[in-house]
Amino acid sequence: SNAVAFKKHYKSRAIPQAGRIAGAQFQQEGAEAKDAQLVKSKSLDDKTIAFMFSKRSTRTRVSGETAVKLLGGAPMFLGSGDIQLGVNESLYDTSRVVSSMVDGILARVGHHSEVETLAKHSTVPVINALSHLYHPLQILADLQTLVELRTPFTTDLSSLEGVTIAWVGDSNNILNEMMVTYPRLGVNLQIATPEGYPLMQEALDRANEGLAKEGGKGKIIHTHDPKEAVKGASVITTDTWISMGQEEESAKRLKDFAGYQVTNDMMKGAAPDAVFMHCLPRHKEEVDDEVFYGDKSVVFQEAENRKWTALAAFDAFFGKWKL
Template identity: 40%
Template sequence: MKHLLGIQHCTASDLERMIELGEAAKRDRGSAHSAHAKLLDNQVWGLIFSKASTRTRVSFEVGVREMGGTSLYLSARDMQLGRGEPIEDTARVLGRMVHGAIIRTFEQSDVETFAKYSGIPTINALTDEEHPCQIIADLLTVRERFGTWEGRKIVYLGDGDNNMSRSWMWAAERLGFELVIAAPEMCMPSKEYQQQFSSGHVTFTGDVESAVADASVLYTDVWVSMGQEDMEDNGREAALQAFQVNHEMVKKAADDAIVLHCLPAYRGKEITAELLEERQQEIFTQAENRLHAQKGVMQYLVRG
């Protein structure tokens, strides 16, 4: 039984294989003879979502359908989970009725518990801890543009302690590319968390100038993650202003640098409106690649 619970749980070969399958899915989309066209025939996959979604929901629903299966959307408020049923019981029930589960929720432990008790392939479609599906699409995008991530410097700017930054850290640790987390001190992960990345592939800095110098990828995300909108600011947004992705920052990066954003974007905050529009081809290709990456993930979990 294979699951995608987080990049931390993956090996380098797991990641490579899912990306390769995603690339093939993109190349072969629409072909009745593709390796995945009928893979989910007569299968129903449950999408269990406690958080709002655009790209994740659409990409998985379309992906399941294009692979011959049917998706069943289940929001938490429509299920007994919303009334306090233990995740273990929900998992045991759904594991007898559907063939796979795609879960977008708050607690990482909920996804891991579901996988343990359901007996079906389980995909983390976002938790507060990690967003592995986005990272696989991002790595697919980087390789599509440069041919490899080896020898490329990827810089993550903004909130250095959210699900996206943590997933990037684990990806760099597993695959061995250079990742720089550039963030104000108040937005950095704890020292204990940072100490898990001792290989030298991941560095943490508050120096924007050195971070973006010669970077191949400038990557950013919203400054306030979903579910944290009521968090007190305490000077956080003011500190993050220096890490906004803008034209001046791009000038300091490598000549062929790309700009990526996992969306949704708040123009004028983590990225300027002008730069987002200028680089929209890169950013929306990245968004499209969610569909192909999800197909690669499902194919890997079902077939290997």
């Protein structure tokens, strides 16, 4: 919810696309004093956050580095050419050494076990900046975007109850993050992946555990038919068919995903006021220019929200973290 306060303070202009999906309600702004205090607190003053990235990044790096700076801290980018993350030095040693000198670690890794190993041995908080399994910071930005589309200027996640999101694409980290997040908030997920691309059991199990613990009325439906997935949905979303590290499978994947490109024709099968979302980076094969740059697309608002949600997440988990 602090992402909204940060955005209001640093941006102070109208939110594009505000209130445009079904059931939108405008609510009053509030909690000004608390917001002002939050922004003034500079919770990363004198602190350094290591960005340990073994893969490329535009949004996560730019949103993350600018967020650390706004909180008064210094980001230290350590790319795969700079440090020994899993190369020539164990993750255990790297984690012990780096965490003895910095105040937080943001890690973009290959296999999810790498970020878990870092976290296990680190003496400071570690945030996952993307693994093969999850991408939590992305879905925080998606949630902020969805709330803006539904109930602008609020932090009211409950307003998302009953919204249906259609995913037409690969079974990957972004979809997994949606599966473990949305149903708990009462958001339905209608998923289409091609034959041979099943949902990942680990993520499904975690989604079900979350539901069992916290309740939540969102349903997950899985099909191999994009038309069925988009039926009645308020949001259509997808991601690249070839995630980082899967480049060798490109030819096969391009063939397997035939019929999965999001086009205006596909959007017609959704709710009349449906919007299009995408975590980016985007390639033309999964969504054509007409949709991606068209008036249903909220992708650049979604991308910008990476910054406001990174600010809120770093403030809470790096800045205000205590042993």
